[in-house]
Amino acid sequence: MQCDVLVVGAGPAGSACARVLAQAGVDVLLIDQAAPGRDKICGDGLIPDAHAALARLGVLDQVMARAQRVDHVGCIGPRGGRIDVPGTLAVLPRRELDALLLRAAQDAGARLLAPARFEAPVVDAAGRVAGAHLKVDGDEIEVQAQWVVLATGAVPKALSAAGLCERHTPSGVALRGYVRAPSLVGQFKALEVVWSKAVRPGYGWIFPAPDGCFNIGVGVTNSHNTLNGKGAKKDINLRAIFDAFCEHYEPAARLMREGELVGELKGAPLRCTLEGARWTRPGLLVTGEAAGSTYSFTGEGIGKAMETGMLAAEAVLQGRRQGLDDGAVRAGYEASLHALKPKFDLYQRANRVNDMPWLADLLIWRAQRSPTLLRRMSGVLNETSNPGHLVSLKGLTRLFFE
Structure with missing residues (x-):
């Protein structure tokens, strides 16, 4: 052939x-x-x-x-603060x-x-x-x-x-499932990304999908120790992190309570x-x-x-x-x-936000008060702004003196 x-x-x-x-x-x-x-x-x-x-x-x-179609990414910090970042989005x-x-x-x-x-x-x-x-x-x-x-x-x-x-x-690992919950359509209007101590050093998400379904999952980056190209997984249990996400984030708990899991939870590596x-x-x-x-x-x-x-x-x-x-x-x-x-x-x-979720709280708190920072976060989503600047020493200083 x-x-x-x-x-x-x-x-x-x-x-x-x-x-x-x-x-x-x-x-x-x-x-x-x-x-x-x-x-x-x-x-x-x-x-x-x-x-x-x-x-x-x-x-x-x-x-x-x-x-x-979705209009925002909802960033939710460990203390429950939230900022909706606009963008051209879909699931x-x-x-x-x-x-x-x-x-x-x-x-x-x-x-x-x-x-x-x-x-x-x-x-x-x-x-x-x-x-x-x-x-x-x-x-x-x-x-x-x-x-x-x-x-x-x-x-x-x-x-x-x-x-x-x-x-x-x-480089990382993720676990996701699909939940069918027609009664909750409209309750989740954004791509929700959640940082908390419960899912540290990762993050959780809930994304509204077509046909009354939702994609729910957790991800962890820097999940493996590596030496000379080989290594072992760190002490990370994705299923335990997923369960903690559903326990500590009430919208996730409600989704799992009121919805029906379609198939099983599945994990995958990331490069x-x-x-x-x-x-x-x-x-x-x-x-x-x-x-x-x-x-x-x-x-x-x-x-x-x-x-x-x-x-x-x-x-x-x-x-x-x-x-x-x-x-x-x-x-x-x-x-x-x-x-x-x-x-x-x-x-x-x-990515240091995943290791130090309090940074998410700080960014969300300041973005709620700064249209300029919200535009910069939208720029990160649209690839017109530098994401590294948001969590650099200079960027953190600007949060207070901008």
Whole structure:
């Protein structure tokens, strides 16, 4: 089997990459280890960067026709203070979002092979990746490709097989569930993010989803000790943190009391801050959460996954248009990720709020009294303001003297 580009992983990054390439006339084979319609553990929140990426892909209207629109992120501090930060927001379960994005890639001309599992790269005599060995229905097949794009998410197995994994442990972990509670529709009008001692060193959330459902969960960043790329999970029990969230945050308790849990609670790893993996090797690009495209402070990763997937596609297309060699294509892609890296680092700095939830109380208290600070917080959401400044010494000083 042959193709121009083999994209491994049909999540937001892989489908975005495949759609952009296929629209340009590239022969794309998109594979996923699960059959279409698979679930993905996620908060399901679509913040402004996701809206922008969906618009670039030409699927925003389709997504919004199904999504639950939301106008604010509700930030709730340990002492119960609250500030609603405006933004362009929505919620759509990943099962539906990923299916829409996959269909868009196929509509553009990408071929789908699923379930098919990436086993190892095919490497030519010069040491360049020239395809992949796949496992399909128990049989191993070989696909030859000019480029391979790994968009395999947070689980590092494919990265390790490709020789690109630098950190085997995740950056964080999350646990989420869906609760159907039609009687509470309208009671939760924002993407509620909650900091408290009960969920330290993480945060809890409740997001209103379509069809009378709610996405409820907890997340913890910096969840593992790491040494030389390997390490062990810290003493963190996500289920205990989730139970504490529901016990100490009354709206969560009410949701669990009055609603019906749909399915079971599910956990997943997170890879953040564009760290933990080499981004390229000859013939191969790594994109999406496999490259660490999730923000550490918020745990949001859908928008940046799609953005990095499109950057991978654009690097390949530029190489084809200009006749660039392998090294130039890789250098162009890596430069585009390096351009994003400072923003990820700033979100990592802002992550100290999760370690010190009293900072959330301070920010909320001041934002209730400062329209300027509220605009700055909205700017963080819309990626027009620096999140690190909010919790720097200079930023904290400005809270009192601005």
